[in-house]
Amino acid sequence: MPGSITALMGSTGAGKTTLMDVIAGRKTGGSIQGKILLNGYEASDLAIRRCTGYCEQMDVHSDGSTIREALVFSAFLRQDSSVPDSQKFDSVEECLELLDLHSVADEIIRGSPTERMKRLTIGVELAADPRVLFLDEPTSGLDARSAKLIMDGVRKVADTGRTIVCTIHQPSTEVFMLFDKLLLLKRGGQTVYFGDLGHRAQTMVDYFEAIPGVSPLPEGYNPATWMLECIGAGVNHLHDNPVDFVEVFNSSELSREMGAQLASEGV
Template sequence: MSTFTLSIFNLFGGFVMAKNVIPDWLIWVYWFVPDSYTLRGLCVNQYRAAKFDVCVYDDVDYCAEYDMKMGEYLLKQYAVPSGHYWVWIDVIYLCCIYVFFMGLGAFVLEYKRYDGPGNVSLKPKHDINADKPEVGKITGKILLNGYEANDLAIRRATGYCEQMDVHSDASTIRESLTFSAFLRQDSDIPESKKYDTVNECLDLLDMHEIADKIVRGCSQEQMKRLVELAAQPSILFLDEPTSGLDAHSAKLIMDGPSSDVFFLFDHLLLLKRGGESVFVGEL
């Protein structure tokens, strides 16, 4: 779409096709596109300058032969108006069209942004439930155990793993988990307990062998298994945990839902399309 728009702007800007050769039923495009105002302003500013606004140029007396000065004559050949006031008209129009397109872009990005096909249904729900909406206006209430939840309650009770979390490249996996544990857990929890949480996460994720590896050198699969468990959340939101992984890595994280995966959980809530419950209960 952008390539097509730029092609229209360039074609009807007055350089590829002069104004006097554009069909009458398309002349409105010439008066709309910013390129024509830019070119017209530059031409008038150039050829009405003192160097070209003369009668005699290269031994040709334009005033005697054409009853106009040299700069005016050249502008007329390409149907460009020669009045100095056109420079200011063009500048004002370009400023207005800049404000218009910037405002239109801000509106579209704020209210009409579209996610890719893989994110259309799942990711916005994760963002809202985890209190991390990226775009648009969110209405409604978020309830936690039957009570309206505030930001602090949601952050303490939930963890949110995005497709590509941002990690410090210079830290190790153990340091990232430790940082997350100390930052996310309550201050009244002893430090020894927080360190125990880090070791427990390394055991659960089978990452002891690479615990002292720099994050910068980790694979995408290893980064997807990193920090949110250290906060000990009651609910963990996973945004497409197997996307971007090869078949083996995806199966190591979760390949399913297979029967083996279901037995890893104590309680299951299975939803179908539309948010209706299919099964809820103990396993």
């Protein structure tokens, strides 16, 4: 949905990055089944590439350029030739503003701290003016403070009306609260939860707590960590009773709502 950030999380080996690569049109090998829809209609590879940006975990930039030059290069290279130059420069200024890079815009990239490089990676994709932005582990290798700064910037990008999908591994409570929706996968790529997180993740917590055999969320505990432990994807296990979370989801109202939305045209 426009203006939203969806967290793509799950067990190790659940295929989170693989799924995102397929949706973003970046997988060409192997057998791919199913349809990719944009606004309810089947999308071509060209349409997907034109309206999406993809930020990889590795921050690869020309270290002799300035931050502003990297953004200008991306804007002029990837935006359509029909877009006026003035508008492309405006998009660069928007990137600098949203990602808090104005004060360092004319500094050389070489030697930049990791957190700034992460912001630049997001900015380079954002300069292409995509409507959908995919982020693969944007907080990887960062401490808690830097991770929060990065995701605060991502939140501001989403608030401009863009759709963001983000794989993330064990986020802090503060970072997890910045997301709007959650797609939770079990090993093998099976869906355990897909829906709104709700205020302070309460919608998701209520869903899992209503499942027989699931221990309630301890007071003050990180709901992201608790959720992963519930499905057996965390370090600890909060209950011993085996629960088929995939079957529970498939029988849920959330699953029926998702099916109805996929069946409708021009969403």
